[in-house]
Amino acid sequence: MEVKSDEHCLVLLKEGNEDIYRYLIRVYGPVLCSYVEKIVFDRAAAEDIVEDIFVKLWEKHTVFDSLLGVRKFLYMAARNASLNFKRSKEREKTKHDAFSRLSTETISIDEIIYAELMAEVRSAIDSLxxxxxxxxxxxxxxxxxxxxxxxxxxxxxxxxxxxxxxxxTIIRGLLKGHPGDRIILYITLLLAIRGKL
Amino acid sequence: MDEKKISEALYIASLIKKQVNKEITAEELASLRAWIADSSGNEKIYREIASGEPLRTDLLKLEHYDTNKLTQNIFRKAGLSLSLADQVPGEDHVSRSKNKHLYWTWAAAAAAVFFAVALCFKAMESRTTPEKRLALNDIKQKSLAPGSNKAILTLADGSQVTLDNNSHDTLARQGNSTAIQHKGGLLAYSSPINLLPATVAYNTIVTPAGGRYEVVLSDGTHVFLNSASSLKYPASFPDSQREVILTGEAYFEVAHLLSKNGHGKRPFTVKIVLPSGDGGEVNVLGTHFNVMAYANESAVKTTLVSGSVDVHKGNSHVLIRPGQQAILSNNLNKPEVREADLEQELAWKSGKFVFKSTDIRQIMRQIARWYNVDIIYQGDMSGIRFSGDIMQKENAAQLFEILEADGRLHFSVTGNRVTVSRVSK
Known part of the structure; x- marks a missing residue:
């Protein structure tokens, strides 16, 4: 399915288009499952949690005013649900409480960045x-x-x-290469990053 | 607080996406840079993303989730009716299909697209044709590994020993001193104090292109020998003087040593040998300095980090201070003194290439020595200069990608030969 832009996607979602809902599930479903599984360490639970998140998304599909809002909702919901699941599990066996708390209470930015980039690639593939x-x-x-x-x-x-x-052509179109007037800045940045090891 | 962090992550992700798509504005790039510079953690995240590998692996792992099943369960829970396509794994679905081949197909496609994204990360020109992008893929496969610790030691009796990271043992007794090779690319000599050799036994250590080695001489002086270099030295120094003979490049940390009678320090001399003959000599007492005397470079450069050194050639000599450099051009007999760029001159010691508006030929000479390759040029290389730095443990292909990125040059690798061609406008 080809989704032209974030705006296009949002419009369809607000209209209640089921195909865009499927598309979001295909693109974000596995990404969120992986994100949740890293917190709950339970594949089936992760899938269950993500399914519920998408159900909630559908229930409130009219309220978003940007796709960024949708993304925020997805990650916030994934995070809260995962932590709740973990806590209820931990209440069952309180022994190693303190330790596992520490590791899950801090949010790691990189996982969300990774998740977003993976979603981007999935969406590119989805259009072929x-x-x-x-x-x-x-x-x-x-x-x-x-x-x-x-x-x-x-x-x-x-x-x-x-x-x-x-x-x-399709993939290049998706990656939208514009003739590179910013390329020099870009290389400088790359070199700067790589140098500082 | 969580929400703030998620917003931050989404914002950075959107900047990176824009960067990949080359849609990023100068302001956005500035804020991405600021974020990267903000903490070493951020920098690490960015570097990992730019390397492409973890993302690619994670992307393939996503294929373990069955999107068809997910879709079906969600639709059921949401009270929506499923279409036929949801129940039969559809061909147009981004999903793990029951058909194994399709599954792998999708996974591989994800990798393919990801690879295209990764190439963009590496600053591919948008006007580069698809064929060229894929040619880069070829370079990657024919990757040239960076150098490592290796050298050949020739003992006084003419026997040779190959040194590398893996070997570690006592090599041989050389008169009164013992040569010991440690793990990790360090060769150390120890000499009993106050016991001077009756005859001077010379050892020679030679590093190939792509090799480096560290030697601790019997007086405690550390010598870091760069690639394609050699150092000849006595296994144990006689009392009168300390003298070693260098070709190529080395960094010296000369140990202070009193002469046997206790009056004054024993000087240390580095004699420089060039194919054209005498490359002068460097006389020191106890200091840290670098001598770069490659035959294919236009000058011998002695760069002083601490202490003081006296650079001799024929009848002329100059004394340099820390931070200065004595340059002896091949066609001149008198060394010139100038302020040195220590970061650039000593980059090799910290495992980096540092270029500051450096001529492409000079860059390629360094690459040739570190990756053990021959360089062939096609077209006019004049005026092509680069700035930046890159770790030497990177594969050569990565460096070539970066050098190719502004569209002026193209690199191709055949065996040990790298052809640098000027891209015609």
């Missing part, structure tokens, strides 16, 4: 049609030749070539 995705991978990941791909998928070489080009 299945067949194109497959050709793209066989060509650029498995590094098969066009002939090999064509033979395996029973397609013509020309189709394979076209699909590869198209996939790249």
């Amino acid at each position: 049609p299945h067949k194109m995705r497959k050709i793209f991978i066989m060509g650029y990941i498995d590094q098969l030749s066009n002939q090999e791909i064509a033979a395996q998928l029973d397609l013509s070489c020309q189709t394979v070539r076209n699909q590869k080009t198209k996939a790249l």
Whole structure:
């Protein structure tokens, strides 16, 4: 599913569009599950918690005024629900209370940043049609030749070539490369970061 | 408080996304930089993200969650009706499918897109064609590993010993002094005090390109030998003087030593040998300094960190103070003195390349010595200079990516040969 922008996504969500709801689940579901699982250490519980969060999101889908608000809601809800789950578990066995508290009460910014970037990539992938995705991978990941791909998928070489080009165009479009007038700043930043090890 | 932190994280994530998409404004870049500079923790986070690897692995781990099942459960709990596509793993779903092949396909696609993102992180030009991006992928695979601790020691009897991080044992007795090789790239000599050798036995340590080694001489002087260099020294110093012979580059921490009669200090002399002949000598008492005397560099540079040194060539000599540098150009006989950039001159000792508007050829000579490669140039390299620093433990491919990023140069690697080409406008 191609979502043009955050604004586009928000409009559809507020309209109650179920496809955008599915899209958000596909993009954010696993990301949030992983985030929650890191706190609760329980796969099934994590999935359960995330399911409930999405249900809440649907219940209040009209109230958001930005996608940033949606994101904040998702992470806040994930965090609160995880901590509540942990605390109720800990109440059952209070022995190692203090220690595990310490490790979970501090929020780690990096996990949310990671989660957000992963969501970005998932959303880029989400827009590639299945067949194109497959050709793209066989060509650029498995590094098969066009002939090999064509033979395996029973397609013509020309189709394979076209699909590869198209996939790249789509992905590049998503990554929106603008001619690099800011590139120098950017390199400087990179070098600055790398230097300070 | 939690909410504030989540907002902060979302804001930084949005800046990084903009940076990847090259949509970031100068102000936003400034605030991203400020955030990175704010704490070493932030810097670490950013560096990890820019390296790409943890993110890629995490991305693949997400595939363990079944998005179809998730969608079905959520729809059920929310009281929504499922469509047919939700029940049958649809082809257009970003989801783990029951079909194993599809599952892996998706995971690999995630990695592919991620790779494209990672390339953007590495400042790929948007006008670079897809083919070029993938060519970079090739460079990565043919990665050139950075150098490490290795050297060859030639003992007085002519026998040779290979030194590296793995070997550690007492090598041989050289007259009265013992050569000991420790773990971790350090060769140390110990000599019984006041017992001077009857004859001077010379040892030579040679580092290859991509090798470095640290030696502690019998007088306690530390010598850090850079790549493609050699040092010849007595296994045990005679009383009269301390003299070593250097080719290439080394950093010396000379130990103060009184002469045997107790009057005055015993001088320490570094004789510099160039293929063209005498490269002068450096006379010191006890100081820290660096001597760079590579045959393919245009001058011998002696850089003083502490104490004082006297740099000789023929009949002329200069005395330099800490922070200064004596430069002996190959075609001149008299050393010149100037203020040194210690960070840049000593960067190699701290495992870094530091470039400050450094000419590409000079950069490549350093790369050649550290990654043990030959360099070939194609096109006009004049006026191409770079500034910045990078850790030497990085793979060469990473460095090439950065040097390629402003679109002026292209690097290709074949075996041990790196071809640097000027990209035509």
